Amino acid sequence: MRVLVVGNASLSDLILKAGAAPGSSSVSALKDSPGTHGKWVPGGAATTIALAIRATGHEVQLCHPLAADPLQRSDLSDLTARGIDFGKSPLVEAEAGRCIIVYGGADRFAWSTPSDREVSVDAVEALEGVEYVVVAPVWSKLSQLIVAEANRRGIPCALVGEFATGADSVDWDTVIIDRAQREAAGRFATNTLVVTDGAAGSNVAVGGESFHVPARPVEVVDTTGAGDTYGGSFIGARLGGRGHREAAEYATEMAAKCCGGFGSWAAFTAAPAEPLKTELSKRDRVVGALWGTACGDAFGMPNSFLRQLPWLTEMMPGPPNSPYHAGYPAGRITDDTEQAIALTEALLAGFTPETVAAKLNEWFISVGGESSLAVGPSTKRAMLAFARGEDVREIGKFGVTNGSAMRVAPIGVVAGLKGLSTRAMIDLVEVSCTPTHFTSPAISGAGAIAGAIAAAIKGANWDDVIRAALEGAAEGETRGNWIYAPSIVERIRLALSIADRSATPKEFTETISLVVGTGEPCTESVPAAVAAAHYAKGNPALAIELCANARGDTDTTAAMAGGICGAFAGWTPLPDRWRALVGEVNKLDVALWATKLEQAAAL
Incomplete structure (x- = not known):
């Protein structure tokens, strides 16, 4: 409408806080507030x-x-x-009109330009x-x-x-x-x-x-x-x-x-001051990770790789000028969530590079194979090689894009439920990457996302969730076919510093896009996703909105950040209307999906 x-x-305010309202011949001490530093805030x-x-x-x-x-x-x-x-x-x-607002104890005074x-x-x-x-x-x-x-x-x-x-x-x-x-x-x-x-x-x-x-x-x-x-x-x-x-x-x-x-x-x-404080069961965290992934994917879908993008606040259809998602209805998931579901099936089918390749190939065929716009470059190249009968352990040795990380949430969930060490978790991540993204940067990126999700599933505090992302990225750098790329560990640290000093969502999204990047390479989108989750302090709805409006591979960064924050805060911070729309449009049963991962963790 x-x-x-x-x-x-008035359109801007100078806000000052004092301990008490002063008398006519006294001075009251100012407390810390924007006005104390001479900062006018929009209003x-x-x-x-x-x-x-x-x-x-x-x-x-x-x-x-x-x-x-x-x-x-x-x-x-x-x-x-x-x-x-x-x-x-x-x-x-x-x-432009201005207003001065002064709090003096319980009193509030305001003066405005006429x-x-x-x-x-x-x-x-x-x-x-x-x-x-x-x-x-x-x-x-x-x-x-x-x-x-x-x-x-x-x-x-x-x-x-x-x-x-x-x-x-x-x-x-x-x-x-x-x-x-x-x-x-x-x-x-x-x-x-x-x-x-x-x-x-x-x-x-x-x-x-x-x-x-x-x-x-x-x-x-x-x-x-x-x-x-x-x-x-x-x-x-x-x-x-x-x-x-x-x-x-x-x-x-x-x-x-x-x-x-x-x-x-x-x-x-305003950026959240503190992480969400939650008392959650592991089941709530598992369901949160999956809903966060799916809702992030669907929310970010319309803005993916647009040159000029509107600021999204709700799920919207894929616009006519979308290079990949034109005509998609609002709430439609993409390859991020679909491949995560395929990876779940591989976890239940005896988790080897061969089963991962087979399940991914089933999905690849179902979305149109080589002619599909819904498949990333590394996965498409690997699946075509798989169809030609090439060695599963060779076909992914040059994949450096974020397909490895966008689908890795189920690995993080299983690792968290099993209580695995970082090294044992990266063993699973490496298997998941072998057919399509068997390179050091791709495994490092997937390790960062899986590490953060696993720590959140275990109930870690926010600082430990971020630490686990760095540890997962560091261990992942030692695996797979070495290919030169910037260190994802160091780029995550850079991205976190941007999140810490950004005063508004707009400042964060613009800076992270310009400095770190939000495109397909793992070295861009993974640090951006971790930083968005950090700016949001574990709030999945805010993290998703940030990623969806930061340009580049918006559906993938939003899916990754949503998965991390959903595992940390559970599913309830995600609006009911988002979950209802995504569930209905995609016939997605997240409760069943969570049960399958619990079964996989018990194997």
């Missing part, structure tokens, strides 16, 4: 709402006065990267192609013109925050305001009313009935933008077909994420 978000407020009600709606998969356009000077719009590049369209935003000869409430646009032109309108503070001539025309056309409208004079004459589909705003507002017409109340949660009234949704517990860092995050998330979820209660619960979760970092966009751009 195409949504137009209308607003007119704004309309932009935050737009981000939240975009995160639920809708097409979003923003109608908001912007400074004509492009240098003053640089903070908005993250929104552009995420696919938010500024084409309907009027340019004005004024500086907005130009007389800016206007051609409402008919602004509403072209629009199916839903959301109005954000501040109420202005811009809001009045667009909402009046939308009401005339029958386009549903929602309001988030500030119920100003003039808003009470509008027919609203949804109104989302806080308790103080509700108490100050008069009578107005709306189909759905949501009243937020901070730590007390929110109340939703619709169709003569109402219900309460409690707030999520969170260690609050900054509440700036929490209401806007809630509002945009609720509206986006409703437009996506979720019920009112489910939408409110999702919005509550996103608002809590916002409060966990500094700035209005924290729910969508």
